[in-house]
Amino acid sequence: MGPRARTIEDKQQRRRTILEAAKKLFFESGYQNTTIEKITEVAGVSTGTFYLYFKSKREIYMALYADGVDIFHQMAQQAISWPGMGVLGRLSAIANAYYRFYKEYTEYFDILAFIHLNQEELENPSDMRTVLDEKALKLLKMIEGVIKGGVESGELAPMDTWKATNVLWGMMDGLVMLAERQNVTVIEVSLEELIKQALEIAFYGMVRR
Amino acid sequence: MGPRARTIEDKQQRRRTILEAAKKLFFESGYQNTTIEKITEVAGVSTGTFYLYFKSKREIYMALYADGVDIFHQMAQQAISWPGMGVLGRLSAIANAYYRFYKEYTEYFDILAFIHLNQEELENPSDMRTVLDEKALKLLKMIEGVIKGGVESGELAPMDTWKATNVLWGMMDGLVMLAERQNVTVIEVSLEELIKQALEIAFYGMVRR
Amino acid sequence: MGPRARTIEDKQQRRRTILEAAKKLFFESGYQNTTIEKITEVAGVSTGTFYLYFKSKREIYMALYADGVDIFHQMAQQAISWPGMGVLGRLSAIANAYYRFYKEYTEYFDILAFIHLNQEELENPSDMRTVLDEKALKLLKMIEGVIKGGVESGELAPMDTWKATNVLWGMMDGLVMLAERQNVTVIEVSLEELIKQALEIAFYGMVRR
Amino acid sequence: MGPRARTIEDKQQRRRTILEAAKKLFFESGYQNTTIEKITEVAGVSTGTFYLYFKSKREIYMALYADGVDIFHQMAQQAISWPGMGVLGRLSAIANAYYRFYKEYTEYFDILAFIHLNQEELENPSDMRTVLDEKALKLLKMIEGVIKGGVESGELAPMDTWKATNVLWGMMDGLVMLAERQNVTVIEVSLEELIKQALEIAFYGMVRR
DNA sequence: TATGAATGAGTTTTCATTCAT
DNA sequence: AATGAATGAAAACTCATTCAT
Numbered sequence: 001m002g003p004r005a006r007t008i009e010d011k012q013q014r015r016r017t018i019l020e021a022a023k024k025l026f027f028e029s030g031y032q033n034t035t036i037e038k039i040t041e042v043a044g045v046s047t048g049t050f051y052l053y054f055k056s057k058r059e060i061y062m063a064l065y066a067d068g069v070d071i072f073h074q075m076a077q078q079a080i081s082w083p084g085m086g087v088l089g090r091l092s093a094i095a096n097a098y099y100r101f102y103k104e105y106t107e108y109f110d111i112l113a114f115i116h117l118n119q120e121e122l123e124n125p126s127d128m129r130t131v132l133d134e135k136a137l138k139l140l141k142m143i144e145g146v147i148k149g150g151v152e153s154g155e156l157a158p159m160d161t162w163k164a165t166n167v168l169w170g171m172m173d174g175l176v177m178l179a180e181r182q183n184v185t186v187i188e189v190s191l192e193e194l195i196k197q198a199l200e201i202a203f204y205g206m207v208r209r
Numbered sequence: 210m211g212p213r214a215r216t217i218e219d220k221q222q223r224r225r226t227i228l229e230a231a232k233k234l235f236f237e238s239g240y241q242n243t244t245i246e247k248i249t250e251v252a253g254v255s256t257g258t259f260y261l262y263f264k265s266k267r268e269i270y271m272a273l274y275a276d277g278v279d280i281f282h283q284m285a286q287q288a289i290s291w292p293g294m295g296v297l298g299r300l301s302a303i304a305n306a307y308y309r310f311y312k313e314y315t316e317y318f319d320i321l322a323f324i325h326l327n328q329e330e331l332e333n334p335s336d337m338r339t340v341l342d343e344k345a346l347k348l349l350k351m352i353e354g355v356i357k358g359g360v361e362s363g364e365l366a367p368m369d370t371w372k373a374t375n376v377l378w379g380m381m382d383g384l385v386m387l388a389e390r391q392n393v394t395v396i397e398v399s400l401e402e403l404i405k406q407a408l409e410i411a412f413y414g415m416v417r418r
Numbered sequence: 419m420g421p422r423a424r425t426i427e428d429k430q431q432r433r434r435t436i437l438e439a440a441k442k443l444f445f446e447s448g449y450q451n452t453t454i455e456k457i458t459e460v461a462g463v464s465t466g467t468f469y470l471y472f473k474s475k476r477e478i479y480m481a482l483y484a485d486g487v488d489i490f491h492q493m494a495q496q497a498i499s500w501p502g503m504g505v506l507g508r509l510s511a512i513a514n515a516y517y518r519f520y521k522e523y524t525e526y527f528d529i530l531a532f533i534h535l536n537q538e539e540l541e542n543p544s545d546m547r548t549v550l551d552e553k554a555l556k557l558l559k560m561i562e563g564v565i566k567g568g569v570e571s572g573e574l575a576p577m578d579t580w581k582a583t584n585v586l587w588g589m590m591d592g593l594v595m596l597a598e599r600q601n602v603t604v605i606e607v608s609l610e611e612l613i614k615q616a617l618e619i620a621f622y623g624m625v626r627r
Numbered sequence: 628m629g630p631r632a633r634t635i636e637d638k639q640q641r642r643r644t645i646l647e648a649a650k651k652l653f654f655e656s657g658y659q660n661t662t663i664e665k666i667t668e669v670a671g672v673s674t675g676t677f678y679l680y681f682k683s684k685r686e687i688y689m690a691l692y693a694d695g696v697d698i699f700h701q702m703a704q705q706a707i708s709w710p711g712m713g714v715l716g717r718l719s720a721i722a723n724a725y726y727r728f729y730k731e732y733t734e735y736f737d738i739l740a741f742i743h744l745n746q747e748e749l750e751n752p753s754d755m756r757t758v759l760d761e762k763a764l765k766l767l768k769m770i771e772g773v774i775k776g777g778v779e780s781g782e783l784a785p786m787d788t789w790k791a792t793n794v795l796w797g798m799m800d801g802l803v804m805l806a807e808r809q810n811v812t813v814i815e816v817s818l819e820e821l822i823k824q825a826l827e828i829a830f831y832g833m834v835r836r
Numbered sequence: 837t838a839t840g841a842a843t844g845a846g847t848t849t850t851c852a853t854t855c856a857t
Numbered sequence: 858a859a860t861g862a863a864t865g866a867a868a869a870c871t872c873a874t875t876c877a878t
Contacts, residue, residue, distance in 0.1 A: 469870065
């Protein structure tokens with residue numbers, strides 16, 4: 001339908017078009033309920049073209065995942081890049097970034113969240129997997145860096161920073177997941193407030209006394 | 210081939226047999242990779258019989274979910290039923306019950322966890338959904354009851370108890386989910402320790418100062 | 419479309435129906451050009467039913483192959499079962515059986531012939547393969563038995579009977595294959611005569627002088 | 628990417644490159660498993676260029692077949708071109724040439740053999756077919772010439788030389804085909820020995836007594 | 837109640853061929 | 858003459874669900 005993608009930029013663009021279509025559909029209907037046919041239909045290309053740009057359904061999913069992690073990583077990085085912030089400020093900033101990512105990039109967020117539990121469905125790990133895990137690990141390391149800084153500066157009590165990082169992350173994750181379920185309506189508490197409260201609780205628990 | 214289930218007990222028994230088969234398989238292979246045929250094979254009944262006891266694949270999944278929530282609810286209830294426990298003891302007990310449930314009833318746990326993110330895959334909400342949300346709500350209310358008690362007794366600082374409940378729950382959930390992913394190996398920190406640390410952090414944040 | 423196959427005989431019958439449809443189509447259009455859909459269409463069953471009776475396209479092919487070998491084996495066996503036949507008579511009888519098989523069961527013959535060279539297309543050997551090779555081996559052993567008998571009775575010159583068997587078989591095979599190609603028309607010599615001549619030549623070469 | 632083939636020689640060269648790539652791949656993986664893309668990749672040209680030199684996948688296959696027949700024809704011709712050879716010597720020489728062709732040009736041999744049985748797969752006959760049959764016919768006529776010479780010189784018994792030619796050819800063909808199948812391992816007899824034995828048997832049958 | 841044979845829409849993926857540049 | 862992106866028709870196989878017995 002579209003004109004042939006002749007230059008590298010054209011091809012990048014076409015890849016993006018397909019990626020966007022897939023993102024939209026994965027978000028709307030989930031991985032299983034999204035068929036290649038639907039993706040190509042929305043992207044306005046033929047089945048064959050899809051396979052010109054992506055090896056498989058799985059691969060496009062992973063590509064989106066990678067993008068999602070990158071986006072969040074960048075958001076978080078930026079959030080803590082202001083000089084003169086205290087640890088608590090930085091951690092709050094990361095939490096906020098997390099929340100903003102959830103709100104503004106829900107499609108990506110859902111893709112990230114989906115992968116948590118459905119690795120079986122996505123079958124064999126492959127190289128991609130490793131790449132992705134590395135990306136995720138780097139993200140956690142960044143957060144740990146912030147906590148470490150806090151401990152060193154004396155703002156936070158001495159602690160196992162790696163454990164603390166995972167606690168913080170798991171906490172945020174858990175809260176958003178809670179909100180993600182239909183339960184959100186059940187809970188009748190806004191996610192934003194929840195995160196704030198969680199941070200408060202956590203921070204009181206972490207600061208040096 | 211199987212004898213007819215004439216009495217109500219017979220029927221209940223047969224239902225349980227199918228349920229157990231499904232639980233085993235959902236746990237081993239996930240929802241998508243479990244076929245009705247496999248379930249009936251393991252249960253030793255025919256395909257038709259399956260549909261005599263469950264309306265659809267989805268329904269049996271939901272039934273298992275409900276069972277899982279019930280089991281955990283009972284475990285948590287029991288954990289806090291000792292008289293003379295402080296709030297922190299009670300909350301710890303609940304967290305421990307959560308951990309124990311995760312360890313001892315992993316099949317159920319996975320089923321519960323799966324549902325979080327895959328509601329899309331399970332399609333139309335149906336009545337079951339409501340029943341389940343009610344069950345889950347009751348569970349959260351029980352936890353809130355504990356926190357409320359602590360605030361009233363002055364052990365905990367005054368706070369929005371409903372928010373705090375959700376924070377605690379989300380925290381635990383998030384941690385286990387973190388551990389459930391492949392990331393567990395990445396993280397290299399045992400779940401048990403993580404939960405302990407999380408509680409510590411949270412409790413320090415919650416107690417009256 | 420047809421009524422449900424309830425008894426074992428019904429099922430055998432249905433299996434046969436599908437088998438016949440496949441045989442016809444493989445013969446008419448070759449393996450690659452025969453689709454499961456065409457087979458089920460001709461057999462008057464649904465796609466799903468096909469897979470109820472055969473694991474794969476390959477399997478139905480192999481099943482036909484096995485039948486073909488069995489049929490020929492029986493024909494050859496019967497051909498040499500008359501008491502009081504000399505070796506040459508027996509070998510002639512086998513060659514005739516081969517020719518009759520080619521004429522009367524061309525569909526089977528073609529399936530047997532096809533497999534010769536296209537094992538790649540049929541991919542991984544599997545158990546079936548072994549079974550089939552055993553069947554083919556048994557057939558050759560039967561022919562060798564006849565030649566051995568001839569050598570022992572002094573009708574034939576002493577020789578490596580296994581080699582001779584393979585020569586004879588390869589000869590017959592080669593001739594029919596020659597006839598099978600479009601070349602038949604080119605050659606303008608009837609297959610029957612060719613086989614007769616070949617036997618004459620071979621026999622003159624084999625008899626004790 | 629490739630430079631333009633301006634002169635006729637350039638074009639011939641490019642054609643050859645593609646042909647060689649196809650030969651290699653057809654031999655390694657068979658007709659069905661060889662894609663145009665793989666061929667062009669190996670040949671170092673673009674997909675479009677392939678279709679500039681060959682009308683279809685089928686056509687390149689046929690072209691290789693023609694080459695194969697030509698090569699063997701030349702080998703056989705040369706083998707019998709020594710003056711002062713007897714008939715049996717000449718026939719042996721042809722058989723040896725056949726065997727050598729099988730050994731040294733296995734790729735071509737397989738291509739020739741494949742066509743025997745898979746004409747269906749190659750679809751509509753087309754003009755090529757005729758060309759090929761003519762080539763094959765010429766080959767057989769050459770062999771017949773040798774036999775005729777033998778009959779005329781009295782070395783061989785009087786016989787229908789055309790039939791005998793076909794018998795000999797079919798015999799050789801049949802033996803090699805036997806060896807080509809997986810059965811080779813089953814048979815456990817070397818092809819070379821088989822051909823020798825076959826010739827012996829045949830010659831004893833053909834010589835004047 | 838129980839059975840299990842039958843269904844058929846639905847899914848991913850391949851690849852020969854075309855054609856605008 | 859050469860390119861290679863785009864095409865889209867196949868094709869094999871799966872599986873939740875139905876329904877006649």
